[in-house]
Amino acid sequence: MLSGSCGGRWIAKVINGIAGIDEREINELNVKSLRKSLQRYNVTDNICGIMIIAIVNQKGGCGKTTIATNLAAMFAADGREVLLVDADPDQHSAMNWCADRPEQLPKIHSSSLPARNLRKDADALRQKWEMVIIDGGARVTEHAHAAVAAADWLIIPVKPSKVDLDSTAQFLDVVQSDMAKRDDLSGGLLLNQIQEGTSISNAAREQLSGWDFPVFKNVLHSYVAFSEAVWEGQSVVEYQPKSKAAEDMQMFLKELKRAMR
Numbered sequence: 001m002l003s004g005s006c007g008g009r010w011i012a013k014v015i016n017g018i019a020g021i022d023e024r025e026i027n028e029l030n031v032k033s034l035r036k037s038l039q040r041y042n043v044t045d046n047i048c049g050i051m052i053i054a055i056v057n058q059k060g061g062c063g064k065t066t067i068a069t070n071l072a073a074m075f076a077a078d079g080r081e082v083l084l085v086d087a088d089p090d091q092h093s094a095m096n097w098c099a100d101r102p103e104q105l106p107k108i109h110s111s112s113l114p115a116r117n118l119r120k121d122a123d124a125l126r127q128k129w130e131m132v133i134i135d136g137g138a139r140v141t142e143h144a145h146a147a148v149a150a151a152d153w154l155i156i157p158v159k160p161s162k163v164d165l166d167s168t169a170q171f172l173d174v175v176q177s178d179m180a181k182r183d184d185l186s187g188g189l190l191l192n193q194i195q196e197g198t199s200i201s202n203a204a205r206e207q208l209s210g211w212d213f214p215v216f217k218n219v220l221h222s223y224v225a226f227s228e229a230v231w232e233g234q235s236v237v238e239y240q241p242k243s244k245a246a247e248d249m250q251m252f253l254k255e256l257k258r259a260m261r
Ligand SMILES: Nc1ncnc2c1ncn2[C@@H]1O[C@H](COP(=O)(O)OP(=O)(O)OP(=O)(O)O)[C@@H](O)[C@H]1O
Pocket: 059, 060, 061, 062, 063, 064, 065, 066, 067, 088, 091, 093, 136, 137, 138, 192, 193, 194, 220, 221, 222, 223, 224, 225, 226, 227, 228, 230
């Protein structure tokens, strides 16, 4: 992975949370409630507190919305306040997913920000939210440039096809200058819709390994549960917790969190 920057804002949050509690109350705090507080401030999994993660690629249909919505739900399930930003000026799929989300599931806030606000308000977003996930649109619009400029982390989904690989290479060329301006930006390519054992999947892995850009070790396979879960306003983990799709997402999230520490 490219290098990550680790802020200490969660420490300030924990300290602020503890200030104001008198000594007797601290003595009475039980382990369970302390663990809950630590979880809320992202201490238990050791990842840096506030993050803006952008899922981007100019190629349509490579899995940006699928990955953005799943990550949003999984971070919300960790107890974080998550904002899902729909930066797709054409479709608003992430906003629709949020609208379809069953009420009893962890709440995710959604917003459709104009590109100029995305760039301008990045610091304000970091102050307000514990995790911001940006679902980028297809094509290299002003939104894609703004998402790259605003993010701490880029996830670039890529499907194993010649057209997708060519388009992704072109995208990396185009946003290279945005990325070069940011020495605190991390990211990686994530293979999506893999069909294990097929020659095209093997060829795609091999081709990506020759690019001068980090690649996540975990991949997402092609499972219908991914499409069904989006339909229901859920993550695959919520929709079918024991499915192979859920396992893929959990493995990927584990790798992402490890890289974010
Ligand atoms: N791992 C997967 N397995 C099966 N289907 C998938 C997977 N990932 C994505 N899909 C399906 O592929 C289609 C495109 O995915 P998605 O909408 O997430 O792509 P996108 O990059 O956001 O597209 P767009 O560029 O149009 O915004 C959807 O029907 C989605 O359900």
